[in-house]
Amino acid sequence: MLIDAKTEGAVLVARPLVQRLDASVADSFRGSMSELMAAGGQRVLLDLEEVQFIDSSGLGAIVSIYRRLGRAGALAICGLTSPVLELFRLTRLDHVCPVYPDKAAALAALAG
Amino acid sequence: MKILVADDSNDVRVILSKLLQKWGHDVVTVDNGEAAWQVLRSQPISFALSDWMMPGLDGLELCRRIRAADFPHYVYVILLTARDDKSDLIAGMEAGADDFLTKPFNRDELRARIRAAERVLDLERTLEQRNQHLSQINAKLEDAYQRMRNDLEAAARVQASLLPRHATPHPGVRVDWLFCPAAVVAGDTFNYFALDERNLAFYHLDVAGHGVPSAMLSVTLSRVLSADLKAGSPLLKFSPEAPDRPTITPPHEVVLELNRRFLDDDCLLYFTMVYGVMDTHSGVVTLCQAGHPNPFRVSSHGEVETLGGGGFPVGMLPDVEYHSLELRLAPADRLVLYSDGIPDCSGPRDEPFGTERFARFLAELSPLPLHELVVNLQKRLPSWRGNDIYEDDISLLVIEMQ
Numbered sequence: 001m002l003i004d005a006k007t008e009g010a011v012l013v014a015r016p017l018v019q020r021l022d023a024s025v026a027d028s029f030r031g032s033m034s035e036l037m038a039a040g041g042q043r044v045l046l047d048l049e050e051v052q053f054i055d056s057s058g059l060g061a062i063v064s065i066y067r068r069l070g071r072a073g074a075l076a077i078c079g080l081t082s083p084v085l086e087l088f089r090l091t092r093l094d095h096v097c098p099v100y101p102d103k104a105a106a107l108a109a110l111a112g
Numbered sequence: 113m114k115i116l117v118a119d120d121s122n123d124v125r126v127i128l129s130k131l132l133q134k135w136g137h138d139v140v141t142v143d144n145g146e147a148a149w150q151v152l153r154s155q156p157i158s159f160a161l162s163d164w165m166m167p168g169l170d171g172l173e174l175c176r177r178i179r180a181a182d183f184p185h186y187v188y189v190i191l192l193t194a195r196d197d198k199s200d201l202i203a204g205m206e207a208g209a210d211d212f213l214t215k216p217f218n219r220d221e222l223r224a225r226i227r228a229a230e231r232v233l234d235l236e237r238t239l240e241q242r243n244q245h246l247s248q249i250n251a252k253l254e255d256a257y258q259r260m261r262n263d264l265e266a267a268a269r270v271q272a273s274l275l276p277r278h279a280t281p282h283p284g285v286r287v288d289w290l291f292c293p294a295a296v297v298a299g300d301t302f303n304y305f306a307l308d309e310r311n312l313a314f315y316h317l318d319v320a321g322h323g324v325p326s327a328m329l330s331v332t333l334s335r336v337l338s339a340d341l342k343a344g345s346p347l348l349k350f351s352p353e354a355p356d357r358p359t360i361t362p363p364h365e366v367v368l369e370l371n372r373r374f375l376d377d378d379c380l381l382y383f384t385m386v387y388g389v390m391d392t393h394s395g396v397v398t399l400c401q402a403g404h405p406n407p408f409r410v411s412s413h414g415e416v417e418t419l420g421g422g423g424f425p426v427g428m429l430p431d432v433e434y435h436s437l438e439l440r441l442a443p444a445d446r447l448v449l450y451s452d453g454i455p456d457c458s459g460p461r462d463e464p465f466g467t468e469r470f471a472r473f474l475a476e477l478s479p480l481p482l483h484e485l486v487v488n489l490q491k492r493l494p495s496w497r498g499n500d501i502y503e504d505d506i507s508l509l510v511i512e513m514q
Binding site for chain 1 (some may be wrong): 209253257318321322377378379380382384405406422423425428429432437456504
């Protein structure tokens with residue numbers, strides 16, 4: 001799956017370039033993110049600004065990244081479009097995964 | 113290689129036979145086209161050297177018959193001819209000849225043309241073997257696919273058998289439902305059953321993903337969340353002091369226990385659900401919403417109230433808390449549980465059906481009998497979508513207070 005990935009300071013900024021993060025791309029998203037994290041990305045900013053829809057498989061992939069980073073690393077999420085934000089609220093994941101209103105705030109939190 | 117020689121001249125047959133045998137080939141000779149045709153039809157010969165001009169069936173007609181026949185192998189034909197006119201060669205090629213040898217022929221040229229024929233025939237044989245191999249593989253795949261298809265359909269029947277029966281009555285309530293799986297087997301499941309003479313348990317759940325692994329988990333869950341209320345069921349609490357009088361487990365504790373039992377560290381097979389208990393005498397409902405779409409309470413006057421404020425999915429995160437909420441259904445009130453397949457059902461230009469449209473639909477149909485609601489939704493969604501093939505399971509469970 002196409003992910004725009006770059007390093008800003010010590011942070012891996014990953015921006016999935018899909019409108020739908022669903023079952024058809026979830027496995028490939030998991031695989032690509034695993035490779036990026038294995039290559040040293042332990043502080044990860046997931047920028048979801050392109051994503052308009054996340055299904056259960058896509059959500060599972062995001063939470064598995066959060067759980068995998070665990071205590072050793074850190075995840076921040078930004079760029080939530082309104083349907084995605086609604087899903088995060090419904091599943092309370094906005095209480096678990098650190099969600100920031102914009103990229104600057106997320107980067108600042110990961111740097112701190 | 114076995115070679116058929118067809119020529120009405122005895123001299124040509126003798127010379128060719130001697131040469132070809134000297135070069136290691138088996139030779140069958142005939143003196144006319146009809147005899148050549150009979151030999152080719154009865155023996156697996158892939159190479160013919162035929163005279164063009166023969167009485168009766170000539171070389172051109174022999175070529176046409178060979179090309180029109182459905183032999184299981186290719187027949188390479190060299191026409192022997194005194195003609196070397198361009199238009200003759202074209203006529204020969206159109207009839208299906210592969211090559212030509214001008215009489216009187218030169219033996220080196222004959223040998224070279226036979227080698228060329230062998231190369232083509234070798235290639236043809238290799239391709240034929242590969243084709244046969246592929247056909248066998250194809251047949252095996254077709255067979256395996258058919259078996260998997262049959263197994264899936266058997267699994268779908270098992271799943272359907274676990275759903276409540278429409279006729280199942282429960283005093284004090286009316287219940288109806290709709291279920292349209294996206295693949296053959298589904299990740300959605302739901303049920304309702306009596307916990308005791310007064311209390312009705314109900315749930316609606318949606319396992320992440322589609323297909324067999326999701327369906328297997330949903331079948332497992334429908335076994336755990338069943339009317340088989342013996343010790344070990346998470347739905348009741350059995351105390352050593354009063355083993356015959358278990359108490360009803362509060363819904364959020366049931367969900368907490370499911371989260372503990374079904375935690376998947378890879379977050380692949382988790383599920384969202386609503387589990388609740390309804391006191392059918394008083395209409396008081398206690399329910400726990402876990403990552404599932406917000407249920408609706410629809411009054412008989414068409415007022416739609418969205419219930420719940422979300423909750424964590426089940427089996428995704430360890431050590432999370434769940435909460436129960438309480439409400440009271442007035443007579444004719446409906447409690448509507450559904451999976452995200454309904455609001456996410458995309459129609460023209462990928463526009464989702466949406467929660468608001470679904471709520472309006474429930475309001476408009478509130479005066480109609482409950483079964484009419486289900487029948488109408490079963491028509492409304494395909495007409496929104498343009499077909500009845502869904503990307504996600506569509507399911508709905510409605511409980512109406514009497």
